Amino acid sequence: MSGKFKIRRMVEAARFPNVIEYTYFNESNRPAGRWHKEFFKNSNPIILELACGKGEYTNHLAKNNPDRNYIGVDVKGPRIWRGAKTALENDLGNVRFLRIFIDHLQDYFGKDEVDEIWITFPDPFKVKKSKWKKRLTSAKFLEIYRNVLKPGGLIHLKTDSETLFNYTLDVIREQQCSIVRRVDDVYRQAKDDELLSVKTHYEKIHLKKGKTIRYVVFRLV
Numbered sequence: 001m002s003g004k005f006k007i008r009r010m011v012e013a014a015r016f017p018n019v020i021e022y023t024y025f026n027e028s029n030r031p032a033g034r035w036h037k038e039f040f041k042n043s044n045p046i047i048l049e050l051a052c053g054k055g056e057y058t059n060h061l062a063k064n065n066p067d068r069n070y071i072g073v074d075v076k077g078p079r080i081w082r083g084a085k086t087a088l089e090n091d092l093g094n095v096r097f098l099r100i101f102i103d104h105l106q107d108y109f110g111k112d113e114v115d116e117i118w119i120t121f122p123d124p125f126k127v128k129k130s131k132w133k134k135r136l137t138s139a140k141f142l143e144i145y146r147n148v149l150k151p152g153g154l155i156h157l158k159t160d161s162e163t164l165f166n167y168t169l170d171v172i173r174e175q176q177c178s179i180v181r182r183v184d185d186v187y188r189q190a191k192d193d194e195l196l197s198v199k200t201h202y203e204k205i206h207l208k209k210g211k212t213i214r215y216v217v218f219r220l221v
């Protein structure tokens with residue numbers, strides 16, 4: 001995809017009725033606390049897919065659970081374009097895409113406004129230790145999620161990276177969070193599990209390379 005094409009998609013995505021961008025807001029009109037009443041116009045649970053890319057989990061789960069609201073969160077407009085377009089084509093009224101830095105999640109959601117979080121194939125930041133705090137399962141990010149997630153709300157991680165998976169298990173242990181389910185090899189141990197069968201864009205690339213896909217779901221304390 002050329003640079004010009006990416007910019008065109010980003011601009012187009014920003015005009016979609018199901019896309020919300022950080023540029024729409026300032027200090028006085030943040031959407032925190034307004035998702036149920038103003039954006040979805042219902043009181044159904046809100047589930048986030050962080051690092052959603054093209055939003056495969058967002059759209060799949062939304063289709064299967066019309067009584068729940070789904071928001072795909074990513075900073076890359078051209079990727080969000082794909083997810084938002086698919087949601088519009090499939091008439092998924094319970095889907096929104098939010099283009100923001102996840103680092104600022106608590107500016108966009110109020111306390112306990114979120115019921116569940118999915119993190120799908122986040123960047124593992126394997127090389128430099130100084131970048132570990134950018135990992136979406138670092139203690140820094142868990143603290144951000146704690147501010148918006150309901151007590152007992154689940155956090156799902158699906159990843160191809162053994163490094164990120166083991167790092168996350170360490171953070172879970174250090175933070176005394178409770179693991180609800182752990183699958184060390186999704187396509188060997190849980191190949192008939194419908195929830196884990198959704199294949200994202202990056203997951204397909206990793207599977208082609210023969211990588212093992214791992215999954216853990218846990219609760220914050």
Ligand SMILES: C[S@@+](CC[C@H](N)C(=O)[O-])C[C@H]1O[C@@H](n2cnc3c(N)ncnc32)[C@H](O)[C@@H]1O
Nearest residue numbers: 051052053074075076101102120121200201202
């Ligand atoms: C490896 S891709 C995975 C995309 C998708 N989940 C998939 O599996 O195809 C990681 C995504 O995380 C997004 N991302 C990483 N850090 C982020 C941050 N701090 N805020 C917003 N998006 C972020 C990137 O823009 C990218 O789209």
